[in-house]
Amino acid sequence: xxxxxxxxxxxxxxxxxxxxxxxEVVMGTNVIKDFLAGLSDIFGGRSNSYENSLSKGVxxxxxxxxxxxxxxxxxxxxxVHHSMSSVGEGLMMIVIMGTAVKVQRK
Numbered sequence: 397x398x399x400x401x402x403x404x405x406x407x408x409x410x411x412x413x414x415x416x417x418x419x420e421v422v423m424g425t426n427v428i429k430d431f432l433a434g435l436s437d438i439f440g441g442r443s444n445s446y447e448n449s450l451s452k453g454v455x456x457x458x459x460x461x462x463x464x465x466x467x468x469x470x471x472x473x474x475x476v477h478h479s480m481s482s483v484g485e486g487l488m489m490i491v492i493m494g495t496a497v498k499v500q501r502k
Contacts, residue, residue, distance in 0.1 A: 398472035414496040419460030470496035
């Protein structure tokens with residue numbers, strides 16, 4: 397499955413547009429991560445615990461996007477973008493979306 401942020405794929409021609417495809421995840425934070433992130437804020441540096449959680453979340457929504465695109469019969473997803481936002485106390489939502497397409501090599 398080809399996944400791209402661009403609307404065209406070098407060397408490929410879009411044969412059919414299948415529609416918008418998405419992946420979503422809502423992740424909770426916990427007290428230990430909040431505590432460690434607070435220490436990073438006080439002493440400086442990056443919060444590895446939050447970064448690792450975000451990385452896992454992004455990978456999860458990417459996998460979900462590919463699975464849903466495959467179920468639609470797609471070979472690729474183009475125009476992909478994602479967003480992250482806070483939803484409620486201690487919750488983070490990650491959404492990824494793009495256009496599922498059938499492609500063929502030129």
